[in-house]
Amino acid sequence: MKIPGTILVSSLMVMLLAGGSASAEDKDIIRLQSDVISLQGTIKLLQESFEAKNAATSAQIAKMADQMNNMSLAMQKMSDQLTAMKTESAATDAILVANSTKAAADMQSVIVPAMTEVRKGIEDLKDLQRQQSKSMFDQLISIKSTSEALPTCKDLKQVADRSANSGYYDDAVAGYRDFLSNSGCATDPKLLEVQFNIAESYFSWKKYDLAIQEYDIFLQKFPPNDKTASALLRKGLAHAELKQVNDARAALTRVTKEYPGTGEAANAAAKLKDLGTAPATAPPAAGRGARGPQ
DSSP, X not given: OOOOHHHHHHHHHXXXXXXXXXXXXXXXXXXXXXXXXXXXXHHHHHHHHSOTTOHHHHHHHHHHHHHHHHHHHHHHHHHHHHHHHHTSOGGGHHHHHHHHHHHHHHHHHHHHHXXXXXXXXXXXXXXXXXXXXXXXXXXXXXXXHHHSOOOOHHHXXXXXXXXXXXXXXXXXXXXXXXXXXXXXXXXXXXXXXXXXXXXXXXXXXXXXXXXXXXHHHHHXXXXXXXXXXXXXXXHHHHHHHTTOHHHHHHHHHHHHHHSTTSHXXXXXXXXXXXXXXXXXXXXXXXXXXXXXXX
């Protein structure tokens, strides 16, 4: 049966005290035994602290544990030998001293380098543990930062609406486009309104050419809805601002015909009146040799 290290050290000390003052070799053995026990405890703590999934680290620790167990067995064997030698008669004291000196020297030549290697391995493992802890901490910080509540589609629209209402149309357009580029907002019920508001922002910004493009996108992308008449009207007004009279008349006329009785139709009719009647198409000139009135 394997004797625990602490009991072994205690028994050695009792034995030496009973037999007289401890020799230098005996003290070295006790010190080595104490170091082995200390290292065994350190390795046990490392084994408990490292995650089992780290196969390479676990294998290294297991190897070191085996080394420490082997050294512990060697120390036990040496202790047993010393015990047997201590029980011999005084006539064998000279032999005992010589054998114990040689045994201690041999043991130190084997154990001390091994213990040095184990200590170095423990320090390497502690460094690795610190690195893993730092890496885990960094990952937790990253997870926390990325898991913080991201702006919702409602948040994006509200920010853009505030910019538009405050006259910051460039910020408004950027905010609405953030909404459109967010995959989570692709099915949001406010998607139609956001596209319309982009065109409206450009119109209020007096960038009429861009407003016309965005109104066209709105009209092509969404089926007729409660903002279709307004989009057509504003598109016609944008054309009128750019002196594109024919295009203005076409859009405004659609409003009066497709949405009669609405406020948009009334505004479109008023603007058509301002634009005036389209010039009549001149009749084709009579060709050479055409017959005049008879």
